Amino acid sequence: PHPTPAMADVDEDEKEDEKNDGPGLIKLDMKQFGSGSMEDPLRHAVGMRTAQDQYKMLMWNSFPPLFQNTIFHGEQDKEVKELRSCGSLEERLARAKALKDEGNASLKAASASSSAAAAAPAQPLVAAPSAAAEALRMEMEQLEATIISKEVELKELRQKLRSLKSRYEKELSDSLPVSMPYFEDEGADDGVKGFEDAIKSYEKAAGLLRYVECTRADWKNDDGSYKGIEDEHLRVDESAVQQSEEAKELVASCYLNIALAAHKLQKFDDARKACDEVLAKVNPNSVKAYYRRAQARVAGVAAVDADRDAAIQDLKAAAELAPQDRDVRALLAKLRSEKKRQESHDRNTYAGLFQRGEIVKNDPRDEGVAEPKEPMNWDLNDPKVQDLLDIRPGPGMKF
DSSP: OOOOHHHHHHHHHHHHHHHHSOSOGGGSOGGGGOSSOSSOHHHHHHHHHHHHHHHTTHHHHHSOHHHHHHHHHHHHOHHHHHHHHHOOHHHHHHHHHHHHHHHHHHHHHHHHHHHHHHHSOOOOOSSOOOHHHHHHHHHHHHHHHHHHHOGGGHHHHHHHHHHHHHHHHHHHHHTHHHHOOSSSOTHHHHHHHHHHHHHHHHHHHHHTTSEEEEOOTTOBOTTSOBOOOOGGGEEEEOHHHHHOHHHHHHHHHHHHHHHHHHHHTTOHHHHHHHHHHIIIIIOTTOHHHHHHHHHHHHHSTTOOHHHHHHHHHHHHHHHHHOTTOHHHHHHHHHHHHHHHHHHHHHHHHHGGGGOSOOOOOSOGGGGTOOOOOOGGGSOTTSHHHHHHHTOOOOTTOOO
């Protein structure tokens, strides 16, 4: 039956409703909530609510930690909140400089403490790594030996080794309160706290000049906890860095120092994100941002060849901006040398795999070899041509 005009109107209304539904429940990928039936409605309800919330927090989730934290500094620090709301640019700059100085002092003290701990003579371990970490370490050593003896399987073994190292690093990180410090030196804990204090001071300093805030009046619960932070209630203020070159330089300096402190804490992903923020939002020509991002890319034990290649690109960009920077040139030369050595090793390892045949690279036409005549110029009545083309004309038949 043909649809009536009334039925067509209903269909159009339904399509319009579906268009305006947004990320409704029926549009969710149910595979992310596990397999099986709906026998656990609470678990599925929580999963669906979480998935829905993600659609409302896309911008928020794109912010690096150093920028997300500015929303909380503005709520927890009364001075920061007052300066943001009614302080002049000069007042905010003055307080930001003071906070940066506090961060510099914490960073300097923490760096000195870490250097002293590193230079101290080795003492008996306070606590050995966990059994799981030790087992992973032994497996890593065995696997490295296997790589040497079985070079043909180099690529596959490297992938497995990276996975083990990542798990080993995570296992050590999870057990830090038990197994650290490795040396009987109270300064190690002081160093960690010093770096964390420095990061907090830098975040507050930069957060006076570039920050995000929530415009929703009831975004906090009665117990002081926070409700979900949705993009529609967020406001980003970058007016200070847009109006003042001094503010821009101060914010960039704070972000770069956050990257340095995060690197000292071995939070390499946070260090990289801090450099990303400098290059994307504050100063796209920051040599230090390129250099420290390159350092962060290759620092982790789970770093792969792609991370080294990306670091090389960062250092090439830095070298173009500052050709005389020795640190940039030294690290770039080091990574290029490592890459060349790796490629040479891979070629030698896999050379035997590609000797069964050869790929023809040269076109005969480019080397003076006579080309066969075009078929359209061949004499089809010639018996040799007929044999070549496998044609048998009937008696008395000519072409």
